[in-house]
Amino acid sequence: MKIHLKTLAVFALGLGLFLSSCASPPNTIVLPTAASTAGSPEITLDLEKVDDHPLYVLRYTGDYRFDEYLQTGRRPNLQSFLPVAHGRWGCTVFATLNPAGEQLLGRNFDWEDHPTLLLFTAPLNGYRSVSMVDISYLGFSKTTPITDQNRSQLLTAPYLPFDGMNEKGLAVGMMALSDIQPVSDPNKVTLGSLAIIRLLLDKAATLEEALALLEQYNVDFSGGPVVHYMIADASGHSAVVEYGDARREQPARYVFSNEQPWQVSTNFEFAPQPPTGADSVCWRYNLAYETLSEVDGKLTQPEAMSLLKKVSQPSTLWSVTYNLHSGQIEISLRQNYDQVYRFQLEMEQ
Template identity: 45%
Template sequence: MKEEPNKPDQNDPTLRTLRKVNNFPLYEMNYKGDYRFEEYLKKGGSWPTLETNPACTCFTALSREPVFGRNFDFPPNPVLVLHTAPPGRHASMSIVDLGYFGFDMKHTPDSLDLSTLLKTPYLPFDGMNEKGVFACMMAVPKAEGSKDAGKVTIGEIEAIRLILDYASNLDEALDLMSGYNIEFTNPRIHYLIADKSGKSAVVEFLKGDMNILRNTEPWQVSTNFIITGSDAPAKAPCRRYRVVYDELKEKRGVLTQVEAMGLLQKTSMRKTFWSRACTVWSAVYDPQALEMGLSVGGNYSNVVRFRLLL
């Protein structure tokens, strides 16, 4: 990205809000002020990526009191819950993989310079804003955005920040995404977006086209295969998708937050000899109360509650 903030000292007002929540490690930070995303949207750009192949499970349960569930399956890195409230835009809370900012399990924010944390608003891997709009990403085998010379090109994760900062409902989120070229690097991704009214959509970019797959039932599921043109849900080529879909169908899209976290646990992943990826975090978002329950590192006996800061 261009025109990034000057390197701060550790007395920066944002960095002073950083707190360690647990020893996974999980952190929480409240961004103070503006991170100049509006300037970024005028010029565009994308972020360096990590060479890996994550596997994620996301769902919406939209009957009665909606809940949004998300497993982030990836090689483990420190995790940040980030609160943002930029002037004139929506407040939100989001979750950030700090591996993209120079940290890992041996080199944590406890031991390294913190200045890169001021860039974290640009890479929310999932989140929810004060209007109850939720957005998350999952890796897929392919994705190709438009290359319209009349549009600014933004990164695929920055598109989630676009939604969190500006969208008041699902339709606004979709309109915002359609106004930009989105550059997909590695891994390529698709999106699940929802709002508290009971609307959701999977968004996939194929051959330059933005495909919108809206929910036709009071629930929706997305994992790591292209849904456009597939036989899902009847013959979905993913066990995690089938497990989640079948339970949501049985319950007609009605899940408590405890049940939603249990479903995420049921579809969580552990590291194997062949893959370092595991479920780094499981998050259940409540768009009515503007709260989130978060489990990190597969520790489902210790779900930490966060409230969106307004």
């Protein structure tokens, strides 16, 4: 299915962009409208259904106007197409090297059984990237599939990356934490928690660049869980980034860089000091840490998927691994590790 749409004409309809979380109804904003659509570029949505989970692949070509959003950060209002139950869930993210010295990032997203989208984007003023999207936050479900009548809701998919990798080998994953009130600078634009991931995928080539970008923006977690991020780049560097709590007079953010050829993070705070070894409150963290320690952080991409299997839960919606050098993506859905889908992002390093 290939769809062609006029960029400004579509966004002038006031479609909401969901910018919040993976555990509750997302926030929404409305992009700036245009006085005229004359000469506006086309957006092309090339959609393929891969399996009956369903897993879709969407190749999104055109301007989703993220640069305009970055100028204002428009304060989101809570809105949702569907009710989403609150519940317990957890995610696991790790960065490691394969035997060839290529950086990998693996992630389990543990949540409800929702339709899933693998999204390829090629922005006019940013890096090509691939990301995973839970499209229940665009109004789709197992009983509400993508149709000719509702497919325009896919236009907002670039604002909902739950994890991803760009053509420079920069990858990002997120994990939920306990509630905080992030430190806010009135002189900075405020972005939603998922828009932060889009910012890094579109604009950062290295961990250093990613950290510099994060310094320029506030983050808004309203309407969803607080999250922290793992960011990794093709050079083998990674870091866990957490936001401080203004109520406890903490700094705006903490950065915990990898001290070994691997790094693991789950759903507990590293601040003020990360755990020593495999001695944490989370069994998934401990098991992943022990496994990576035993092999000195060297896993092939299939072995990385096997590690995700070991730390998966009945609620694991997807397991994904990214090769930050080759651009290969491997995906397993709902703990069906006998069926691994492979895709390719064209890299430019």
